[in-house]
Every structure is written in structure tokens, then in C-alpha cells.
Amino acid sequence: MPLLELREITKAFPGVLANDRVSMRLERGEIVALLGENGAGKSTLMNVAYGLLTADSGEIRVDDQPVKIKSPRQAIDLGIGMVHQHFMLVEPLTVTENIVLGREPGRYGIIDFATARQRVREISERYGLKVDPDAKIMDLSVGMQQRVEILKALYQGARVLILDEPTAVLTPQEVTELFRVVRSLVDEGLSAVFITHKLEEVVAIADRILVMRDGAVVGETTPGDTDEIGLARMMVGRDVVLRIEKGASTCGEAVLTVADVHVLDDRSLEAVKGISFSVCGGEILAIAGVDGNGQRELVESIVGLRRPSSGTITLKDKDITRANARASIEAGVSHIPEDRHRRGLVLEFDLAENIILGDHRTPPAAKNGIMHPKAIAELARKRIADYDIRTPSEHVHADNLSGGNQQKVVVAREIGRDPDLLVAAQPTRGLDVGAIEFVHKQIIRERDAGKAVLLVSLELEEVLSLADRILVIYEGQIVKEFVDADADAETLGYYMTGGGGSKFASDGSNVQAIETPPTGGNE
Amino acid sequence: MLADIITPDLFAAALRMATPLALAAIGGTICERSGVVNIALEGIMLCGAFAGVAVTLATGNPWLGIVAAVLAGVAISAIHAFTSINLRSDQVVSGTAINILALGVTGFLMEIMYGHPGTTDSINTIRSVFRFESNADGGFVSTVWHWINGIFLSHTPIVYMAIIIAFVAQWAMYNTRWGLRLRALGEHPRAVDTVGVSVLKGRWVAVLMSGALAGLAGANLTLEQVGSFTENMTNGRGFIALAANIFGRWTPLGSYSASLLFGFADALQIKLQIFRGQIDIPPQFFLMLPYVLTVVVLAGVVGRSIGPAAVGKPYEKK
Ligand SMILES: Nc1ncnc2c1ncn2[C@@H]1O[C@H](COP(=O)(O)OP(=O)(O)OP(=O)(O)O)[C@@H](O)[C@H]1O
Numbered sequence A: 001m002p003l004l005e006l007r008e009i010t011k012a013f014p015g016v017l018a019n020d021r022v023s024m025r026l027e028r029g030e031i032v033a034l035l036g037e038n039g040a041g042k043s044t045l046m047n048v049a050y051g052l053l054t055a056d057s058g059e060i061r062v063d064d065q066p067v068k069i070k071s072p073r074q075a076i077d078l079g080i081g082m083v084h085q086h087f088m089l090v091e092p093l094t095v096t097e098n099i100v101l102g103r104e105p106g107r108y109g110i111i112d113f114a115t116a117r118q119r120v121r122e123i124s125e126r127y128g129l130k131v132d133p134d135a136k137i138m139d140l141s142v143g144m145q146q147r148v149e150i151l152k153a154l155y156q157g158a159r160v161l162i163l164d165e166p167t168a169v170l171t172p173q174e175v176t177e178l179f180r181v182v183r184s185l186v187d188e189g190l191s192a193v194f195i196t197h198k199l200e201e202v203v204a205i206a207d208r209i210l211v212m213r214d215g216a217v218v219g220e221t222t223p224g225d226t227d228e229i230g231l232a233r234m235m236v237g238r239d240v241v242l243r244i245e246k247g248a249s250t251c252g253e254a255v256l257t258v259a260d261v262h263v264l265d266d267r268s269l270e271a272v273k274g275i276s277f278s279v280c281g282g283e284i285l286a287i288a289g290v291d292g293n294g295q296r297e298l299v300e301s302i303v304g305l306r307r308p309s310s311g312t313i314t315l316k317d318k319d320i321t322r323a324n325a326r327a328s329i330e331a332g333v334s335h336i337p338e339d340r341h342r343r344g345l346v347l348e349f350d351l352a353e354n355i356i357l358g359d360h361r362t363p364p365a366a367k368n369g370i371m372h373p374k375a376i377a378e379l380a381r382k383r384i385a386d387y388d389i390r391t392p393s394e395h396v397h398a399d400n401l402s403g404g405n406q407q408k409v410v411v412a413r414e415i416g417r418d419p420d421l422l423v424a425a426q427p428t429r430g431l432d433v434g435a436i437e438f439v440h441k442q443i444i445r446e447r448d449a450g451k452a453v454l455l456v457s458l459e460l461e462e463v464l465s466l467a468d469r470i471l472v473i474y475e476g477q478i479v480k481e482f483v484d485a486d487a488d489a490e491t492l493g494y495y496m497t498g499g500g501g502s503k504f505a506s507d508g509s510n511v512q513a514i515e516t517p518p519t520g521g522n523e
Numbered sequence B: 001m002l003a004d005i006i007t008p009d010l011f012a013a014a015l016r017m018a019t020p021l022a023l024a025a026i027g028g029t030i031c032e033r034s035g036v037v038n039i040a041l042e043g044i045m046l047c048g049a050f051a052g053v054a055v056t057l058a059t060g061n062p063w064l065g066i067v068a069a070v071l072a073g074v075a076i077s078a079i080h081a082f083t084s085i086n087l088r089s090d091q092v093v094s095g096t097a098i099n100i101l102a103l104g105v106t107g108f109l110m111e112i113m114y115g116h117p118g119t120t121d122s123i124n125t126i127r128s129v130f131r132f133e134s135n136a137d138g139g140f141v142s143t144v145w146h147w148i149n150g151i152f153l154s155h156t157p158i159v160y161m162a163i164i165i166a167f168v169a170q171w172a173m174y175n176t177r178w179g180l181r182l183r184a185l186g187e188h189p190r191a192v193d194t195v196g197v198s199v200l201k202g203r204w205v206a207v208l209m210s211g212a213l214a215g216l217a218g219a220n221l222t223l224e225q226v227g228s229f230t231e232n233m234t235n236g237r238g239f240i241a242l243a244a245n246i247f248g249r250w251t252p253l254g255s256y257s258a259s260l261l262f263g264f265a266d267a268l269q270i271k272l273q274i275f276r277g278q279i280d281i282p283p284q285f286f287l288m289l290p291y292v293l294t295v296v297v298l299a300g301v302v303g304r305s306i307g308p309a310a311v312g313k314p315y316e317k318k
């Protein structure tokens, strides 16, 4: 008897049939992976199951009984929990407060915090989800916040856990940890639906795989019956190159030069402690590192969103150390930010407006301070076609696009600007394999056109397949440099986690390897 | 001269002046914590002040006047709740409209009820709760008693009510279900929605509570302090209360403390007017004090404080 069953779910949005008679079932103790291109309708289907959206037609059954789920409350009462693509946590509140919100223990309206904390601790011990119950959410890493989301669902009595792209924002270590947790949940009799674009994850964790395309289920398989290449073909409907081929780089003149830059983070602690490097035209330089080692602050200082406390940043002889975002764009810098919602898009604006953000003062978008809607729409349509953005029209609000298509809008705008320097932070976050292939090709094309590319990514695969040169950042310093071929995932991981020590050449001008990499085993 | 300025009644006046500010400020705190900006405090207070006097004049019972003031506050704030929560209109515009409406309505009612604009007839103000004897020219013990009596035991009921409300609201905000949900509402309403708590209801309750408190503030002004109603008598107190709420970092006790500071500035200003002859500073300068303080606070000189993340943003269910 299936725990949760969706029958013939249909959901239409203006101009899009997001779900077209989709059926799926989930047995007790099972992990089903939901796979599909950007905009295939995965999130929509799960939002219907969680009561955030109401289906136009179709039936939901829990424990073989037909049920109506009109709100998350009803879903929760039926034992369905969801960890959203964008977390639903109240930042200034504590872990405990967030978890018990809506179901606070206590009498006469007074919260019994001792009991609350106790229950949180019980659940977190039972499933091995360690977290400080009194920490504030804003002080936690993304991985920890996700843990709180899972705890919240468990506290509410979830028997089905829906995870919408849970690994998109996690480091490889955190992904391993998440998999361990999900397995232990399933061992306890829970079931999980797992949405992801990372095929190796699907193969690693799923019991059953459901592939969606254009709002319909196009196939079902198990990890035993297929491999990553087969999955990619099922998803996209053609063969996908998972690791891109690229020619040798030809290094021209230096485009970006960063000299002994120090940058403070939001708490005024030094996040970047004297970093120097340069990127030349025709080169892709990747900065690899575990999240929170200063790469965010470094990127922000280069693109004009944060002022370095000392040091200089030069773009082709032009000092841009103190440039703001506008000056930075005008100087020829493009920036794909890591957080598309916070930095990349204005969600209330439509697609066309988002596509010209930053270029809205210059032709073709505007002349003499007056915007040209026709030219803007035309440009938008071109980008939509070039970058395969799945949308009914260029006048859809960015808010209403699927996660991956939102990301494509940002990428299209920033690469489409044809910059001298492209700073790309997690450029393929949330993209499907086909779209990743496309974006990677675009980045390499930029390089081959003599542009400089600075890539910041947590994905080792991405770093290894794109970079001509790799700098490893650790605790705000560059601890190691690799030139193309001499890097592999293991060695990279070793330096990223501080294996090389945090000492570095403090004159900053030339980066040195301090220790020899490991030979085989771990420390 | 300093001994003439620094007297028990200076501090007592500070406490008295702080009361309407504090009540409105706590109302503002509750309202903004739920995610709704309430710049209508000024107008709500004015309506409360008027309703209090009108009912007291009609019934001769100031306690009924207080009840009327609170109810008037709730009624007016319901307009704000409806426009900003249900209609999702701009909360600042809605608040401004209510402030203008309050001025108009009270002036209009003055005309039709009393036949003239300006000021109403006087009522007997509510007397102070305690009346103990004390004087300054005794020994040490009697001097201390004189100060305690003068500062703390010379007040009318709503002054004490405000202090109790500040403590209770502070406690409730951090210890009750209501408080937790309130704090979450103004930060991330969608998160509250997804755990099955109604955003609509939570915000309505908060706005009505702020209306009740601002109404009570108006009652304190007319029924306990002045003894009559004059058009536009709140004179910007609602806005100073908003500043106090910000200065108090969106907490009830913080709001109360900040109001004390403003109240003290006001009390000092009045006191210094008496010594106009001896101090060679124009009196307008002293009158300015509370407002200057407000601007300084709002300009963030006293450390930038960050309000609830979703304040002022209408919530739309998906
Ligand atoms: N609120 C909405 N209003 C209008 N259209 C929507 C809305 N939500 C989703 N859509 C559309 O429905 C389709 C399916 O979107 P959905 O978010 O389910 O895709 P997805 O499979 O989760 O994609 P991704 O992998 O990019 O997250 C998309 O074309 C999207 O533009």
C-alpha cells in the first residue's frame, strides 16, 4: 500500500501546462528521485502535494485514502513535510523557536521552552542531526539551516519528506552528510522524494527514479538499470556531454589584477586576508574552496559590491578598487552572483526588465535616459531563445519562473553583455544537465574570444572541467595553485579543507605551494 | 538654581509625559513586529483622546471614558488593518490617510456636538491613585521618602497601567505562543504560513492591539493630564512614539525606556521655561528639544537598529 499517491495531477499556469496528468506513488521506506529539465514541473508537483498549490484536477491519496490538501497545514497533519528550494526559516529566531513554530508545546498559550528544547534534542539525537537548539538561524551555515528544516518537518510528524533540490547549496561534505541522514530516516520507516539535477546523486541515493519532461512523466527506472549518461538522455531527449572538451588556453594580457587585497565581512572580521592573483584574457581562473572561506567577500570586492579594506584591484590598467556596481559594469565586469534571489534578480520585475538590468541606461535598452520597451522586448526574446529559457513570454514575472530558468536569466544577462571580465559564482546552480552543458560552452566561448573568466564554484567537477588554472582558497588566503592538468578532485579537496596549512606567501605577489600533496590516503 | 530644577516633580513629570508616548510606542512595536507599519498612531491617539472626553462629558464617568477611548482606537485601527492587510495597499499611505481623517473627524464632531471648534469643556481629571504625605525638609529618611513619593507614588492609574503593560508585553513577546508567532510574522510571513498559522489573523490582532494601546494613550492625555480635548492636541506624539519604538529596538521595554527619555526631555523643557528669566536661551529652543531628539534618533545617530525584515510588505498567499 503506497504511503502517498498522486493520480493524474494536472496544474496549469497562464500559458504553461506545468503538470499534465502526472501520477506517482511512494511506498513506505522508499526514496524516489524526481528528475527532469528546468521547468519540467517537478517543484509544481511537489507544491501540490504539500498544499502550497492546488491542482486543477487529479487525486491525492494518503494511506490509500483520498484526501484534499488545500494548505500546508493539512499536508503537515497528514504527515507530509517539505524542505523548500528556498528555506522557510525565520533568521533572527533560534533553532528551537523555528522548529516548534505553529506547534508550540505548553499550556494557556505559554510556551514550555524546556520541553520544546528537549524534544528538539530528542529528534536530533535519534536521527543524528546534530544542531545547537539555541543558536540563531542567521548564525548557521546553509547546511545547518537545512538540517533545521528537516528537523522542523520531523517535529511536525512527517512520514514523507519532500526535498526540493536540497543539495544545490551544499558543499560536497554536506551532501555526504545529508545522504547519511536521509538514509537513516528511511531506515526508520519514513519515505522521501528527492529532487535534484545531479545525476550521480540520483544514482547514489534513489530506490526509484521518475523522469519528467514538459509537465509529464516520461520514464521510470532504477539506479541498477541505468547510469548517468542514460539518465541524461531520458531527461533531455538527446545525448549530453557531461564533461566538456576544450582547447588549450592562450593567455593574453592581464585583464584583472588583484594585489594584496584584504576584505572585511558583514561582522567586520577579516574574511580575505591578503590575496593576490591575476587573470589574463583568454583564461578561466577558478577559485576553489569550501563555502565560507572568503570567496564571497573576494568576489563582492571585485564586482564593486564591497570595498576592500586595503589592496588594489585593477581591470586593464584601470583602478576599480573603489568602483561601485555601476562603475564596475561600465568598466566591463559582469557578475553572475551565487544567490540569484538576493543579488541576481528583481523577482517582482518581468523577464525583459530583468534581462536588461544594469544595461538599462545604455542603447539599445535606452537612449538619452528614455527606455525603449520595443528594443528591450526584442533583446529579451533573443536571450530567451539563445539560452533556452522556458517561459510563455518575456512579460512573465521572474518570480513565476522555475528555479533553473531564473538562473538562466541571470546567466543570459551577464554573458550577453559581452564583458571583458566575467565573474561567475556558482553559475550553474540549479541548472539541468543540458543547461549546464550549454552554459559551460558559453563560458569557454567567452574565454576563446579573449575574455577573462573568474569562476568561483563549490562543485569540484565544474572547476576541474572548466578551469585553466585553479587557486585554492582557505581561511581567506590562497594556499595552493594548480595549472590545468595537475589537479584532481582528491588533491583539490585536501587543500580546500586546510590540508596545506593556512600559511602562505605573505608578500602575496606569487603564490607558493607549501606542502606536498598527499600520496593516496587521507591524513 | 540646579536644586530648583532637579526636583522630584521633574522626574514625576518625565514619567507622566512618557506615558502616552510609551503606550503608543508599545502599540507600534506590536504592530510592526507583525509586519505592518503603523504611522496612524498619531490619528488613533487623537480619536481616543476625543472619545474619552466626549463620553466623560456625556456620562460624568471618566472610567467609561477610558473604555470609549480604547474602543475608538480599536475601531480606527480596523480601517488600517483592512486596507493594509486585506486590500494590501501601501501602509504608509493608509496611515497618513487615517491621520488626516482623525483630524477632520474630531474637528467635525466638535462642531456638531459642542457647536464650536477649538477646545471642549473641562472635565474633572482622574485623580492620582495614592496620596501620601511627605516633605523635603526633614532628615535623611524623610527626604528619601519625599523623593520616592514624589517620583513614583504621585501618579494617575494609566501611568501605572503603562508600566505594567510594558513588562507584560515584553514577557509575552518572548514567552508565549502569541509572541513567538508575532516575531516570526514580521520577519518571514511565508514561513509562518507554511506551518499553518494564519498571517491574516495574526496581523489583524496586532493592528487592533496597537489601536487599543494608542487609544489608551489618548485617554491618558485628556482624562488624566489635560482635562479637556483640543483639536490636534496630540501634536506629533504619535510620531515621537514611532521613534521611541525604533530607539527601543522594537521591544516593549525598550519602547518604554526610550519614551522615558523623550518624556524627560519634555519635562525638562517645561521646567526650564520657568527659569526663562535666568537662563539666556530662547524658550523655543527648549520646545525644540523632544523633536530634535526624535530626529537624532531616527537619523540613526544612536546606532542603526534593524527592524523586522518584512515590515511594510503586504503578504500575498500564493
Ligand atoms: N506561480 C507560477 N506562475 C506561473 N507559472 C509558473 C508558476 N510556477 C511555475 N510556473 C511555470 O511552471 C513550469 C514548471 O515549473 P516548476 O517550478 O515546477 O519547474 P521545475 O521542474 O521545478 O524546474 P527547475 O528544475 O528549474 O526548478 C515552468 O514553466 C514555470 O515557468
Ligand SMILES: [Mg+2]
Pocket: A042, A043, A044, A085, A164, A402, A403, A404
Ligand atoms: Mg524547481
